[in-house]
Amino acid sequence: MRCLGIESTAHTFGCSVIESSADELRGRIVSDSRDTYKAPEGSGIHPRDASRHHCEISDKVFRNSLAQAKISIKDIDIISYSAGPGLGPCLRVGAVIARTLAAFHEKPLVPVNHAVGHIELGAMLTGARDPLVLLVSGGHTMILAFSENRWRIFGETLDITIGQLLDQFGRHMGFSSPCGDRIEQLASRSSGEYRFLPYVVKGNDVSFSGMLTAAIRATSDQGNELAYAEVSYSLQETAFAMITEAVERALSFTSKQEFLIVGGVAANKRLATMLKAACKRHASKFYQCPPEFAGDNGAQIAWVGMLEFMTSRKQIKVENASVYQSCRIDEVDVAWSR
Ligand code: AMP
Ligand code: MG
Numbered sequence: 001m002r003c004l005g006i007e008s009t010a011h012t013f014g015c016s017v018i019e020s021s022a023d024e025l026r027g028r029i030v031s032d033s034r035d036t037y038k039a040p041e042g043s044g045i046h047p048r049d050a051s052r053h054h055c056e057i058s059d060k061v062f063r064n065s066l067a068q069a070k071i072s073i074k075d076i077d078i079i080s081y082s083a084g085p086g087l088g089p090c091l092r093v094g095a096v097i098a099r100t101l102a103a104f105h106e107k108p109l110v111p112v113n114h115a116v117g118h119i120e121l122g123a124m125l126t127g128a129r130d131p132l133v134l135l136v137s138g139g140h141t142m143i144l145a146f147s148e149n150r151w152r153i154f155g156e157t158l159d160i161t162i163g164q165l166l167d168q169f170g171r172h173m174g175f176s177s178p179c180g181d182r183i184e185q186l187a188s189r190s191s192g193e194y195r196f197l198p199y200v201v202k203g204n205d206v207s208f209s210g211m212l213t214a215a216i217r218a219t220s221d222q223g224n225e226l227a228y229a230e231v232s233y234s235l236q237e238t239a240f241a242m243i244t245e246a247v248e249r250a251l252s253f254t255s256k257q258e259f260l261i262v263g264g265v266a267a268n269k270r271l272a273t274m275l276k277a278a279c280k281r282h283a284s285k286f287y288q289c290p291p292e293f294a295g296d297n298g299a300q301i302a303w304v305g306m307l308e309f310m311t312s313r314k315q316i317k318v319e320n321a322s323v324y325q326s327c328r329i330d331e332v333d334v335a336w337s338r
Contacts (some may be wrong), residue, residue: 001022001310002075003020003076003302004017004076004078004079004080004101004305005081005082005184006062006078006079006080007034007114007263007296007297007301008082008095008235009084009086009090009114009296010086010296011037011039011045011050011296012036012297013035013036013037013057013090013094014034014035014061014296015031015034016032016065017031017069018299018302019308025311027124027302027303031067032065032293034298035060037049037177038177039177042174042175044177045087047088048089048126051087051089051090055093062085065278068230078305078306079101079113080306080309081097081109081110081301082114082301082322083111083112083323085115085324085327086139091325092323095322098321099321109315110309110316111304111316112301112308113329113332115135115140115142116140117264117301118137118300119133119151120303120304120307121289121299122260128258128260128285130257132144132152132247132259136264136271137161137265137295138164141161143155144329145254145256147287149333150329150331150332151329151334153252153328154204154250155246155247155250157201157206159207159264162208163178163263163264165211165239166178166183166235167180168283169216169231169232172215172219174222177224178264180265180267186233187229187232188204188270190229190232190233191226193230194233197214198210199238208239215231215234218231240270240274241274243271243275248278248282249282251279251282259279261289262331263294266291266294267294267295270317310336
């Protein structure tokens with residue numbers, strides 16, 4: 001069986017094909033094609049501009065994904081698309097393409113929750129079976145564990161996500177979004193001088209908005225490279241320590257023997273180092289989504305589309321291929337057993 005997955009929730013438009021045998025669900029990524037919208041330096045994603053980008057490159061990305069897999073659209077058995085949460089104009093591009101392909105080629109159409117996509121692809125690629133999950137991306141900052149057919153939330157951000165913290169601070173320094181990797185590079189070049197930033201953990205939730213304001217204030221001298229590096233370093237140390245504290249408490253509470261980090265921020269080496277140490281303290285096995293599949297991509301969608309269709313045969317009529325901008329992951333039923 002082959003499933004084509006189409007991702008378009010935010011800055012990335014991606015298409016990927018995943019293969020699995022019909023009797024044993026074991027995914028293999030046979031193609032992964034994507035293109036990311038880059039906003040002008042210093043500004044964030046404008047949904048209209050990102051959706052225009054997706055429209056313009058969609059044909060090329062789609063054809064690349066089939067060419068990489070060395071197949072034609074006729075060889076695809078299932079078409080899945082990212083239905084949300086995400087930016088409306090961007091989501092609609094993916095949904096329209098998926099709907100058109102499914103209608104024209106008479107293929108089953110499966111909508112996929114983007115956050116579930118991050119988690120399940122991470123689990124598939126690492127082999128994690130029943131992990132406590134940290135989802136850290138542009139759209140999410142959540143600690144999750146699976147129970148009774150749903151991913152349950154054990155802690156989350158009370159305001160902006162860790163990705164928004166990094167991207168908004170990066171834009172203030174003149175970078176273009178997404179800028180987490182630029183901040184990581186800057187931090188690694190800093191003297192290691194710590195600048196105080198607010199550390200806010202409430203129960204098992206975190207809050208980053210005060211830290212963003214403080215970091216912007218601490219770098220109000222535009223172009224001060226030394227301050228940029230020191231505040232980037234301090235921001236990473238503070239924000240990642242907050243997340244690690246919440247993860248550690250969740251590990252202790254759930255006694256999970258596995259831990260999995262997914263989402264674009266999972267590519268960060270400093271965050272992984274802190275979490276690895278926490279896992280060691282709790283005798284929990286540390287799994288990290290491979291950095292090349294940590295951010296948004298079509299394989300997440302293809303894999304969940306495959307899981308959903310193979311376990312429940314659930315598909316939708318093309319006229320019902322809608323999108324949703326917001327949705328908490330604990331509202332989503334998961335059909336396959338974990
Ligand atoms: P996603 O929404 O899953 O595509 O993740 C995108 C987010 O990941 C953006 O906020 C990026 O700034 C962030 N990101 C990407 N690479 C890194 C990195 N090396 N360190 C920290 N954040 C990163
Ligand atoms: Mg994402």
